[in-house]
Amino acid sequence: MKEERILIVEDELSIAENIQEILELLGYVNIDIANSANQCIKVIKKYRPDLIFMDIKLKGDKDGIELGEIVKQMVDAPLVYVTSYSDPTIIERAKRINPAGFIVKPFNTNDIHAIVEIVLYNKRTKPSTEAAVAKSTNDSPYLVTDAVFIKADNAFERVPYNDIYYVEANGNMVTIFTKNRDFSIRKSMKEIEDILPSQYFLRVQKSYIVHLGQIEYFNTKEITLKQGAVVQVGRQYYNSFLSKLNTITES
Numbered sequence: 494m495k496e497e498r499i500l501i502v503e504d505e506l507s508i509a510e511n512i513q514e515i516l517e518l519l520g521y522v523n524i525d526i527a528n529s530a531n532q533c534i535k536v537i538k539k540y541r542p543d544l545i546f547m548d549i550k551l552k553g554d555k556d557g558i559e560l561g562e563i564v565k566q567m568v569d570a571p572l573v574y575v576t577s578y579s580d581p582t583i584i585e586r587a588k589r590i591n592p593a594g595f596i597v598k599p600f601n602t603n604d605i606h607a608i609v610e611i612v613l614y615n616k617r618t619k620p621s622t623e624a625a626v627a628k629s630t631n632d633s634p635y636l637v638t639d640a641v642f643i644k645a646d647n648a649f650e651r652v653p654y655n656d657i658y659y660v661e662a663n664g665n666m667v668t669i670f671t672k673n674r675d676f677s678i679r680k681s682m683k684e685i686e687d688i689l690p691s692q693y694f695l696r697v698q699k700s701y702i703v704h705l706g707q708i709e710y711f712n713t714k715e716i717t718l719k720q721g722a723v724v725q726v727g728r729q730y731y732n733s734f735l736s737k738l739n740t741i742t743e744s
Contacts, residue, residue, distance in 0.1 A: 497613055498523040500542040502533045502560070503575065504552050508598070512546055512575070515605045530555045530732045533564070535742065542570050544612060546596070549576040549583060554729055558583075561590040563736050571612045575600075641688065643669065643676050652676075654693050658718050660685050660702040670722065697734050698727035705737060 499521055503509035509526045516524055525540060527533040530553055536542070545564060549557040561572055571593035576583070587595075593612045596604055641657075642649040656672035662682045669676040669685075686696055696702045697716060707718045713731055716724045726734060 494522055495520045496523065497521060497543040498525070498540055499609075500525045500527060500533070500536055500540070500545045500570075502527045502545060502547040502551065502557065504528045504548065508548070508575070512605060515602050516609070518602065519606055519609065521609075529553055530560045530563075531735075533560060534567070534732060534736050537564065537567050538736075538740070541568055543616065544593075544609065545570050545572050546575055547572060549574050549587060555732060558586045558590060560732070561587075561592070563733050565590060567736050571616055573608055573612060643678070645676055654690065654704070655706065657689075657694075657704050658707050658720055658722060659704065659724055660689075660694075662700040672720075695734060695737055697730050698725050701725065708738075 499516055501509045501512050501524065503512070503526070506528070509528070513524050513526065523540075525536045525542065527536050530551065533547075545568075547557045547561060547564075551557045551560060555563075557574060561574075564570075564572060572590065573594045573596060574587055574592050575596045575598065576587075577598040593615070594608050596608055637651075639655075640651050640653045643652050644650075652669075652671055658670045658672070660682070661668050661670070665679060665681070666677055667680050667682060667685055669678070682696065682700070682702065686694075686702060689702065693706060694702050694704055701724045703716060703718065703724055707720070709717045709719045711717065711726070713726065715726055718724065
């Protein structure tokens with residue numbers, strides 16, 4: 494019996510069950526199946542898999558490559574793409590995720606056996622990257638790490654990150670809503686996204702960035718912040734947003 498936990502993300506049940514049967518024949522017993530991005534995120538939060546098989550052409554808001562980007566931020570687990578596509582454009586997109594490998598449909602037991610043994614061996618023999626990721630997230634080139642200085646009225650005003658509620662785009666301007674005042678400046682959302690630390694702030698819609706610590710409650714369509722503001726959540730941003738939060742669900 495092999496104790497490594499393996500997650501299969503596949504919306505075609507017959508294919509998912511085929512991979513599961515092969516893995517069971519190889520001695521793996523801790524196997525989970527997810528058929529959507531939401532289910533995948535829930536399983537990862539709950540079980541922290543050691544290896545993930547993911548179909549590139551998942552149905553829904555996100556394909557396997559977009560979901561793979563989210564997964565890479567959640568867990569230090571090798572990702573193996575399952576695909577029937579050899580389109581160079583798709584392969585180039587997938588390569589940016591740095592997957593551990595590809596399995597091409599139709600596959601057989603030997604294909605699965607080879608990729609699993611190689612990928613898990615490499616995982617066992619290399620040091621975990623989670624500590625390095627955490628360190629790089631907390632490192633900052635700036636001496637003041639708990640605030641940003643915003644220019645207003647010919648002076649730079651110190652604004653603690655915890656005092657920022659959210660940022661809203663309006664044309665070529667953005668407004669930063671804070672505890673004491675609002676700042677309207679000529680910046681793009683991408684520039685603001687790069688400036689604000691990603692461990693506190695997240696873009697949740699094309700026109701909104703929120704401070705995660707200011708969230709009071711949320712659903713799939715909107716976020717209510719502690720000071721009462723309501724911010725819309727973009728459909729394509731929701732899974733990434735949900736992956737950043739520690740949640741408890743009924744299932």
